[in-house]
Amino acid sequence: MQCNCTVVGDDVTGVGYVCDPGGHPDRIMAAVEDLGLTIAGIVHTHAHLDHVLAANEIRRRTGAPVWLHRGDQFLWDGLEKQCLDFGVPYIPQGDPDHWLEDGQTFIGGGRCIHTPGHTPGSASFYFEEAQLLLAGDTLFLGSVGRTDFPGGDSKALKQSIQQRLYSLDEAAVVVTGHGPETSIGREMRQNRFVRAV
Numbered sequence: 194m195q196c197n198c199t200v201v202g203d204d205v206t207g208v209g210y211v212c213d214p215g216g217h218p219d220r221i222m223a224a225v226e227d228l229g230l231t232i233a234g235i236v237h238t239h240a241h242l243d244h245v246l247a248a249n250e251i252r253r254r255t256g257a258p259v260w261l262h263r264g265d266q267f268l269w270d271g272l273e274k275q276c277l278d279f280g281v282p283y284i285p286q287g288d289p290d291h292w293l294e295d296g297q298t299f300i301g302g303g304r305c306i307h308t309p310g311h312t313p314g315s316a317s318f319y320f321e322e323a324q325l326l327l328a329g330d331t332l333f334l335g336s337v338g339r340t341d342f343p344g345g346d347s348k349a350l351k352q353s354i355q356q357r358l359y360s361l362d363e364a365a366v367v368v369t370g371h372g373p374e375t376s377i378g379r380e381m382r383q384n385r386f387v388r389a390v
Contacts, residue, residue, distance in 0.1 A: 222251070
């Protein structure tokens with residue numbers, strides 16, 4: 194489903210995270226091995242099937258815990274129905290190991306930003322020193338995430354983007370859940386759905 198999975202790591206400690214493993218576990222693990230990382234966590238921006246279907250396999254291979262915001266537990270628990278609705282083979286994932294919290298920090302200087310709207314538990318991960326934001330399906334190049342799926346809320350999405358994401362460094366690179374990367378500054382000025390206020 195052309196979901197962007199991101200592997201991030203700390204050059205000093207060699208510790209890293211896998212964000213949104215939606216499929217292709219062999220390819221993901223090859224990237225982890227090429228980077229020489231020890232995976233400390235598998236983190237999810239949200240629990241739509243295209244972002245989670247390889248989570249359990251990555252957990253099995255690395256021993257790393259799966260993290261998700263509790264607001265998306267209903268989507269995680271309903272993964273089999275999501276797969277049925279989209280005609281995708283269901284792969285059981287087990288339960289998340291931990292719940293993400295707004296402001297939670299990660300090795301390497303990252304922190305979780307709760308950005309509800311696309312889903313109630315949508316989260317973004319910001320690495321300030323690297324000027325990198327993993328935005329999932331909250332913010333895209335020139336667009337925003339859909340809000341017509343269960344739990345979507347267009348007002349909450351707009352608030353998340355304007356109040357939480359547009360307050361970050363304008364130079365920060367935004368890795369989106371699908372499609373090409375962008376920057377905070379570009380979206381503040383050019384996003385046709387949500388501009389900075």
